[in-house]
Amino acid sequence: MGQVEKRLQELGIQLPELVSPKGSYVLFKQVGDLIFVSGQSAFQGEEALYPGRVGAEVTVEQAREAACETGKLILAILQQAAGTLDRIEIVKVTGYVASTPEFSQQPLVMNALSDLFSQILGERGRHVRATIATSNLAFHCCVEAETVARLLP
Amino acid sequence: MGQVEKRLQELGIQLPELVSPKGSYVLFKQVGDLIFVSGQSAFQGEEALYPGRVGAEVTVEQAREAACETGKLILAILQQAAGTLDRIEIVKVTGYVASTPEFSQQPLVMNALSDLFSQILGERGRHVRATIATSNLAFHCCVEAETVARLLP
Amino acid sequence: MGQVEKRLQELGIQLPELVSPKGSYVLFKQVGDLIFVSGQSAFQGEEALYPGRVGAEVTVEQAREAACETGKLILAILQQAAGTLDRIEIVKVTGYVASTPEFSQQPLVMNALSDLFSQILGERGRHVRATIATSNLAFHCCVEAETVARLLP
Numbered sequence: 001m002g003q004v005e006k007r008l009q010e011l012g013i014q015l016p017e018l019v020s021p022k023g024s025y026v027l028f029k030q031v032g033d034l035i036f037v038s039g040q041s042a043f044q045g046e047e048a049l050y051p052g053r054v055g056a057e058v059t060v061e062q063a064r065e066a067a068c069e070t071g072k073l074i075l076a077i078l079q080q081a082a083g084t085l086d087r088i089e090i091v092k093v094t095g096y097v098a099s100t101p102e103f104s105q106q107p108l109v110m111n112a113l114s115d116l117f118s119q120i121l122g123e124r125g126r127h128v129r130a131t132i133a134t135s136n137l138a139f140h141c142c143v144e145a146e147t148v149a150r151l152l153p
Numbered sequence: 154m155g156q157v158e159k160r161l162q163e164l165g166i167q168l169p170e171l172v173s174p175k176g177s178y179v180l181f182k183q184v185g186d187l188i189f190v191s192g193q194s195a196f197q198g199e200e201a202l203y204p205g206r207v208g209a210e211v212t213v214e215q216a217r218e219a220a221c222e223t224g225k226l227i228l229a230i231l232q233q234a235a236g237t238l239d240r241i242e243i244v245k246v247t248g249y250v251a252s253t254p255e256f257s258q259q260p261l262v263m264n265a266l267s268d269l270f271s272q273i274l275g276e277r278g279r280h281v282r283a284t285i286a287t288s289n290l291a292f293h294c295c296v297e298a299e300t301v302a303r304l305l306p
Numbered sequence: 307m308g309q310v311e312k313r314l315q316e317l318g319i320q321l322p323e324l325v326s327p328k329g330s331y332v333l334f335k336q337v338g339d340l341i342f343v344s345g346q347s348a349f350q351g352e353e354a355l356y357p358g359r360v361g362a363e364v365t366v367e368q369a370r371e372a373a374c375e376t377g378k379l380i381l382a383i384l385q386q387a388a389g390t391l392d393r394i395e396i397v398k399v400t401g402y403v404a405s406t407p408e409f410s411q412q413p414l415v416m417n418a419l420s421d422l423f424s425q426i427l428g429e430r431g432r433h434v435r436a437t438i439a440t441s442n443l444a445f446h447c448c449v450e451a452e453t454v455a456r457l458l459p
Contacts, residue, residue: 023260024267025282029244031187031303034337036245039283053254091335092342094452096285099442101359106444107329114330129331130345130452132402135288135441136252138259146247146283150337176413177420178435182397184340184456189398192436206407249438288441289405291412299400299436 002084004120013120015076016069019043022139028081034091035081035149041141042069051140054109055100058142063097064112066143071113074147075120082151089150090117090127096144099133106131113145124152155237157273166273168229169222172196175292181234187244188234188302194294195222204293207262208253211295216250217265219296224266227300228273235304242303243270243280249297252286259284266298277305308390310426319426321382322375325349328445334387340397341387341455347447348375357446360415361406364448369403370418372449377419380453381426388457396423396433398454404447405439412437419451430458 008015021027021038028037042049042065049069050062058066078088095110110131117125137144161168174180174191181190195202195218202222203215211219231241248263263284270278290297314321327333327344334343348355348371355375356368364372384394401416416437423431443450 021282023282023284024264024271025246026279027281029279029281031244032185032338036281036301038281039247039285091337093331094283094345096283098286101442104442104444104446111330118330126332126335128333128335128342128344129327129329130400130402130450131329131444132285132345132438132450133404133440133442133444134286136254136257136286138257138284138286140257144283144285148342174435176435176437177417177424178399179432180434182432182434184397185338189434189454191434192400192438247436249436251439285438287439289407289410289439291410291437291439293410297436297438 002086004085007120015072015079018076018080027077030081030151033151035078035151037074037077037147039144039146040070040073041144042066048139048141050142052142053098053100053136054142055103060105060108063109063142067109067113068116070143070145071116074145078149087152088121089124089152090121091150092128092148094146095129095131096134096137097131098137098142106133109143155239157238160273168225168232171229171233180230183234183304186304188231188304190227190230190300192297192299193223193226194297195219201292201294203295205295206251206253206289207295208256213258213261216262216295220262220266221269223296223298224269227298231302240305241274242277242305243274244303245281245301247299248282248284249287249290250284251290251295259286262296308392310391313426321378321385324382324386333383336387336457339457341384341457343380343383343453345450345452346376346379347450348372354445354447356448358448359404359406359442360448361409366411366414369415369448373415373418374422376449376451377422380451384455393458394427395430395456395458396427397456398434400452401435401437402440402443402450403437404443412439415449
């Protein structure tokens with residue numbers, strides 16, 4: 001068990017079980033020391049956790065919770081890819097937030113995921129980010145995040 | 154002629170002619186063993202193939218056809234970049250699907266492109282993916298896909 | 307002072323001051339010879355430069371100006387990352403343009419940024435690009451751009 005896994009235990013954070021991709025793709029792929037992770041969203045069983053758009057059906061707090069759960073999912077995938085999160089550095093996150101035209105605080109939502117990465121991985125969790133508003137997302141999810149990480153030696 | 158080019162011939166699949174970028178950019182760029190490919194969409198002459206949004210002007214089947222044609226375009230670009238598709242592995246696809254707010258089956262659309270890559274490249278065609286719904290796309294295309302591939306030795 | 311910095315001076319182009327990220331992320335991160343830059347948008351003080359969507363509140367010319375200012379911001383970040391722009395090659399830009407459903411000339415907007423890169427960096431400024439329409443963007447910005455660059459030896 002790595003240092004990061006110990007920290008997760010201390011924080012009482014349990015990473016979710018991996019589920020099969022919801023389409024014809026793989027969860028992650030490594031090229032050199034880069035690990036590319038497929039777009040992830042938080043689900044509750046078969047349904048999106050908090051379906052809809054922020055500003056209408058979904059509140060900022062709910063979207064932040066979905067972003068945080070999405071972050072845990074990404075960490076679970078990276079743990080499987082690397083064996084332990086001790087070898088993971090987050091490079092880039094592209095976050096998509098389903099939003100009404102009026103809602104413009106998408107970064108507030110994605111901060112929940114970014115802060116989780118920093119809390120768990122420390123300096124290695126700090127990353128480059130782009131946050132995009134979309135009119136909706138697959139399966140009516142409110143948040144989706146695409147990640148590039150680095151595998152440390 | 155490579156093994157993949159022979160398979161294409163057997164399958165009766167002809168890759169499209171490359172056309173000039175529709176803006177101030179290049180079709181592909183290589184850095185190390187990564188090949189980045191510009192966002193591609195399917196056109197019929199100067200017009201988008203199936204213009205509009207899935208859920209309104211465009212059906213799922215039409216969007217899947219556009220995604221498949223987009224996939225062929227990407228393969229044609231990668232063939233030009235690498236000389237032969239035998240040296241290509243698909244790493245990542247980001248798919249954008251112009252959608253009505255109600256449509257939530259974007260992965261079904263992008264599967265048409267992903268399945269084409271697997272059919273033609275086998276295991277090397279399997280990739281990481283993010284699928285995003287957008288309110289519209291340039292030139293009213295219904296599908297756009299951005300790709301990162303790997304050049305094998 | 308590098309050759310590119312001299313050219314900037316000759317062209318009378320001044321790169322903007324860097325401002326802190328508007329969220330829990332870093333401006334850039336280097337992995338090997340790739341530099342990833344966070345999504346950038348043009349601001350005037352605390353407010354978006356030309357807030358709104360192209361096709362409604364924002365004209366194409368205004369969005370092109372925002373794209374150009376965004377390009378300068380990205381160059382300023384890359385200059386800080388590399389010490390001098392002489393060592394920078396642009397690899398990939400993903401451009402997001404807040405648009406009405408009717409507006410379909412997003413590439414025209416992003417050309418303003420792409421042309422700036424070519425004007426300043428020459429051949430090394432030419433890049434792969436994807437241009438995406440979105441229903442809106444964070445802080446009601448009309449343009450956002452995410453960049454991957456290459457650090458030359």
